[in-house]
Amino acid sequence: MKKLFVLLLVAALLLPCMSGLAEADKVVEWDVLMPWSETNYALLDGDITQNEVIKEYVRRYQETYGVEVKLNFNVLSTTEVYDKFPLLVAGGEIGDMIWWNCNNSTYPGAPDTLYDDGLCVDVTDMLPEYAPKFMAMLESTPDYYQAQYYTPKGRLALFGSEFDEMNPETGEVELLTMVGPVLPTYMLEESGMTKDDINTFDDLTELLRRLKDNGVEIPLHGIFDSWMMNWYYSGFGAAQSWYLPNGGDKVEWGPLTPEWREAVEQLHAWYEEGLFNRDFTNFTYALAASGALTNQIGVLGSDIRIADIYAAQNEGKTVTALHMPRTTERYNDDIVTGCMGGAGYVIKYYATFFSVNCNDLEEAIRFVDFRYDDEISLLALFGFEGVSFEYDEQGKPVYTAAFKADPSMDAKYTAEFLSGKYMTDKYRNAMKGEIYDETVFGEWSAPGMQDCFLPENLFSRTVEEQDIYNKYYLNFMYSMFEYLYKFIQEGITDDSWNEYVQTAKSLGYEELVEVQQAAYDRLIGKN
Amino acid sequence: MVVNSKNTLKKRLARDFKRNWQSYLMFLPTAVYYIIFCYLPIYGIAIAFLDYRPALKVFSSTYVGLKHFADYFSGMYFLRNLKNTLVLTLLSLLFEFPAPIIFALMLNELRNMRFKKIVQNITYLPHFVSTVVICGILTMFVSSNGALNALISLLVPNWEPTNLLAISAWFRPLFIGSNIWQGFGWGSILYLSALSSIDAELYEAALMDGASRWKQTLHITLPGILPTISLMLILRCGSILSTGAEKIILLYSPAIYDVSDVLDTYIFREGISRSQYSHTAAVGMAVHTVGLAIMLLTNTISKRLSGNGLF
Incomplete structure (x- = not known):
């Protein structure tokens, strides 16, 4: 028993040295709230705790900055994104960070109200100092895309997001549909x-x-x-x-x-x-x-x-x-x-929001900024060389045969939300x-x-616009779906079409167009 | 005099507590539950009159008066939601409510105790299956490749298999039918209990007077369980505007919103999925005010007709 104890003690002392990790200057622990919808859909309930990329991300961060990070995930399932997530945010149960976008469906008036109401911290002024990689990426893109990162009050609200259609070679934004x-x-x-x-x-x-x-x-x-x-x-x-x-x-x-x-x-x-x-x-x-x-x-x-x-x-x-x-x-x-x-807009799902109680905020910003490192993007999208990807004759990463044949490897060896760049390059390569x-x-x-292309959630609306939008949009949308399903099942007559158009108008069509137009004009700098 | 009466009341309460402290102790958890979860949150109704933002204190949000009520009542969904809710509730009262009573009466007539127990156990089982599973089974059962379509195809020539849950005319029968199937066995327990409390001598006397089984049921059994039926009916009427939204949410789609979108599903869609807490608090408040009024009315009618009431 004594020998076993001594052996365990020696192993505990030696293991960190053997792993090649630099000794951490400090240790930080963060609770991360992470709705999992999009990735869950693709990966069939991939278990985040089994993801090797996250472990590697943390390891490399420690290697680079000398900070040991412990992440405790509160992962929500696909359906919980639409009910439990808003309730957690409303109740302030967001841990240190949210790795997901918060909009008006998550919290009334979000993202601006998240800052105004003291739930999250506006980090706009901190990003130039603590998130240089992200800022460099942002400043290298056209104004139109940069504008999407800001709220009507001029706050940078989508730190952690990335363009879905950035061509990594040219830096151009291209259309790519999946x-x-x-x-x-x-x-x-x-x-x-x-x-x-x-x-x-x-x-x-x-x-x-x-x-x-x-x-x-x-x-x-x-x-x-x-x-x-x-x-x-x-x-x-x-x-x-x-x-x-x-x-x-x-x-x-x-x-x-x-x-x-x-x-x-x-x-x-x-x-x-x-x-x-x-x-x-x-x-x-x-x-x-x-x-x-x-x-x-x-x-x-x-x-x-x-x-x-x-x-x-x-x-x-x-x-x-x-x-x-x-x-x-x-x-x-x-x-x-x-x-x-889906081209020409920012993937907002992966935005990061920091709680007002976030432990070591500066370090947290730097940790998220690490996503915008080229090596990290490669890791997040392709995983590990020789295991999940290899280089082809042109020197480009391509998935290994083993990876393509086993979807469970996707859940284990990629974590696209950790990539600040090249989002769709993964699919581009997969499809080739x-x-x-x-x-x-x-x-x-x-x-x-x-x-x-104008995704519904592209715009940042003012509080007044959001009020009008809230009043009409959901009923307007559901009415359209109702008619769509009926039309598919029963066909369209002139009468039913006219009724449909009239219903849309009575549900605030003109008011909604006005709101969308104003938000779009603001986006392109027209007003 | 007042002081004396207060002292008397206090003394009486103290005496009563001393004598029945076990009963008070048993009542305590229920009282605490209702105070915490039912009475204390009542102040939250205020958000129906505010543009509520959860992170702020309730009364720090902007006061908007009846704006949320007006928005809903003037919209096209109010009347439809109300109609769908009432239709489903009335159908439920008409078919679901009597089902366990009839079943209990039938079970009561069974003389083979072994068979009776088997039937009881089998009919209780669906009650323990979760709503999610029931809805999953139902969805598969009525899908275009499901058993019900296969059965109809056998009976109806040229039947084109289709998803029955996407057809408005099918929703209500499927919803009510599945509710009956899931609940009639379990619901009968209360009535079986009431039946067992009827004095056996009444039946013996009726038998000696030459009353048939049917006459005994009409004149002894039914009056014997009438107080229980009244009580259950009044309670049921209190929730007349609550239709079991979770089951509808699991079954419906925009294709059948015209018959399935009820007040509670609207509240869920707007309130939880879109964080429109104030708007749906207004809808919920209106719904429950009407529900309370209906319950009071039913109670009054019941007291006048049968002498039985909640209070």
């Missing part, structure tokens, strides 16, 4: 059609008919999601949310346009023919992800990450990315007035791998499209 039409390759082969046969919606209808004849049931993923189905609506020249027609600066709402009606009429025709699974109203992200494990993946609105999971779970079955179809008449048009994907078709992916991604 959502589009995909199909397991064997299903496409069995249909007797090839990818190049499918260019218009008529072609897509023919494919769906053949798939139905072959007993394939295609799920319609995310019809309610302005992001998941943008590729579909844009094929009709329509937008599912706020947009700027023809790249202008006048904000409009897509679902009231004739093009949107046409797109929905096509969905109704498919519904009537039974060309997609009629359970589409039950869609959840979790169902989509678990469905990917059981062949429930299909041509209509699949997130590329689901395709990733599918391919990894079904050995020998690859996924084909299809061309984004257009309506027959507009096939030769070069201009798509709608929007194709064995699973996807590079040429079609190239078509999915296109530079110069970002001006037409």
Whole structure:
């Protein structure tokens, strides 16, 4: 017993030396509140405590700055993001930091009110000193993107976020969508059609008919999601949310346009023919992800990450990315007035907010700033050389075969939220791998499209604007979804369309457009 | 005189406490629970009249009067939410409320005790299954590939399988039906208990007078459990505007909001998911004020008709 005790004591003394870590100058412990929605969706409930990248991040931080960091995560699940998270913030139970964006849905009037009400600290003035990497990144980007980081009161509220579409080589912001039409390759082969046969919606209808004849049931993923189905609506020249027609600066709402009606009429025709699974109203992200494990993946609105999971779970079955179809008449048009994907804005999910009680605030800022280190970004997105990635002939990192074949490695060896840069480079590289078709992916991604895209949460609104927005927006949105689902199931008549338009107007359409326009004008420096 | 009466009351209370201290002790946790969770938070109603920000003290937020009430009552969702709530509650009163009573009466007629126990156990089981699981089962059961569609396909020629939970006409029958299935067994316990307290001699006397089983049920059994039925009805009416929002949230989608979006689901969507605490506090206050009025009315009617009431 004595010997064992002595051995343990010696081991405890020697281990830190053997690990090669510099002795820490100080030890800091932080409680981190972290809703997990987006990543959870992609990783099927990855357990954050098992993530090797976080451990490595902490280790390298100690190596660089001599500070030992202990992180205690309070991780919320996908659904808790929408209920428990706002309640925790409202109750001030946020620990030292929140690694997630706080907007008006999280706390009334946030982010400005989080500072005004004494829940979080405004670190705007501290960032130049304690977050030099972030500030350098911010200052190197165009004004339009910088503006998104600030609240109407001029506070920097999105420290910790990153652009989703930054090309790491050129520094340019490009369009890159992760959502589009995909199909397991064997299903496409069995249909007797090839990818190049499918260019218009008529072609897509023919494919769906053949798939139905072959007993394939295609799920319609995310019809309610302005992001998941943008590729579909844009094929009709329509937008599912706020947009700027023809790249202008006048904000409009897509679902009231004739093009949107046409797109929905096509969905109704498919519904009537039974060309997609009629359970589409039950869609959840979790169902989509678990469905990917059981062949429930299909041509209509699949997130590329689901395709990733599918391919990894079904050995020998690859996924084909299809061309984004257009309506027959507009096939030769070069201009798509709608929007194709998530480009041109900051990924706000990964913003960091510091509690007023944050332990050693300066150190906490520096710790988050470490995300903007090039080596850390590589670590966060690709993990460990020889394990999860290797370099190709051009010297670029690509995932190893083992990584591609085992989705659990994604949860263990990447942590995209810890990357300050190159967010989508991960997917760019993944898609250039064995699973996807590079040429079609190239078509999915296109530079110069970002001006037409206006995500709902892009703007920072003033308190007065937010009041008007709160009063109308949710009911307005839910009403639109109600009609959308009815239109898909029952079709659209002139009467039902007029009723829909009138309802939208009675629910504050004009007031909402005015608010969005004012916020957009402020963003581009017009007022 | 006043001082004397106070002293008398104090003395009486002290005497009573000394004699029944065990009962007071048993009552204590319940009293503490209600004080902490039901009475103390009542002051929070004030946020319905404020633009409430949780991190500030309640009365530090801006006073806005009846703005939140006006916003809701003048919007298009108020009437629809109210209608859906009332329809679901009335359907529930019509079908769910009598189900355990009828079941208890039927069980009461069973003479084979072994069979009775088996039936009781089986019917109690669904009560212990969580709402989430029940909704998951129901969703699969009525999906386009589910058992119900398969069954209908067998019975109805040219039936096109479809997700029944996406069809407005199906929501209410499915919701009420699943509620009955889950609750009728468990709900019958109270009535079985009331049935067991009816004097057996009454049945013997009725039998000697030549009363049939049906007549015995009508004239002895039902009047015997009528106070329990009245009590349960009054309590049920008190929550007439609460429809079990958690189950609806798990089952509904925008496709069927026209029949399924009730006051409580609206409160959840706006209040919790969008942090509109003041707005939904106003809606909640209005709902519960109406609920209280309905309960008082039911109590009065019950007292007049049957002589039974809560107070």
